[in-house]
Amino acid sequence: MSRILLVTAMTAEADAVCAGMMGPWRPRPVTSTGSAAAAAAGTGTLSRGSPPSWDRQLLTAVRIGPYLGRRSGAVTVLAAGAAGPAAAAGTATALATAQAAGEPFDLVVSFGIAGGFAGRADIGDLVIADALIAADLGAESGVDAPPGEPGQPPAPTASSDFLTLEQLGLGASTLSPREETVQTLTGILAGTGRPVRTGPVLTVSTITGTERRAAALALRFGPAAEAMEGYAVAVATAVYGTPFAEIRAISNAVGRRDRASWDVPGALAGLSAAAAALTAGIDTLTAALRATGSGGPARPAGPAEARGPATGGTS
């Protein structure tokens, strides 16, 4: 059996994912005679005391080192904490624990809510990353205004003011999941009935809060969404040569902080829907992972500027 690790940041995200994995579960209907036929037909009285083992959709609490995860069949859900450092620590711990137990993961998915870039992903959409980009790991290279002359900052351009990890010789700032994995997940998430977008997802340490910064990021990376964990999850996962992916449900637009327009509950419902689709499509996903095999290093992409604009189509 292939094993899948879903890494969320916040407990609310993990709860939403688990709710989706549980699906339309109800306590087992039983009759006084315990007739399986009656149970299958959904008739009879509801029993509160059904043993957990009867239905593989039930979740089991699992220890992942110092973390508590939840598992249903092939899928384990971890809430590792918000932002890159916590995500990397949690993912690395989960992978090491699973490896030591002789049950390594075959796919790790960074799973959570995110901001969507205008024209690329709207609130309520699901986004599958075709590139996981560390958008603010690098060096500033801008020129300060002369002392005493504050002036207007220049308009953002795609290449000014920032040097990437590649440009600094410090490594890859873009990690790309396998195309087959992205394709398979796109097909599976189509079952949610929600718009499913594909494109680069930025990982940032500081949530974007101005239209100016959003425009600069859009110019530089052509992103579909922004969150805080994906690249960190991929870095931890790549150490093990395990395939990775990132799935996001859009809760807000990237740009000016307009709390009134956020829809966190709607995005959490999107995570539930995505988790339900993943559970329903687990055999398809497992078969795809088997066909491509796990192992092998992550695929660092070239500089984002060299990449064409990412696709934004609905599947």
Ligand SMILES: O=C(O)c1cccc(C(=O)CC[C@H]2O[C@@H](n3cnc4c(=O)[nH]cnc43)[C@H](O)[C@@H]2O)c1
């Ligand atoms: O206070 C704010 O301006 C703000 C804006 C968006 C999200 C938050 C959060 O506290 C949640 C952070 C959490 O959710 C992911 N997330 C959701 N939207 C974004 C975003 O626009 N930019 C970056 N990350 C976002 C993120 O992965 C965190 O796990 C607060």
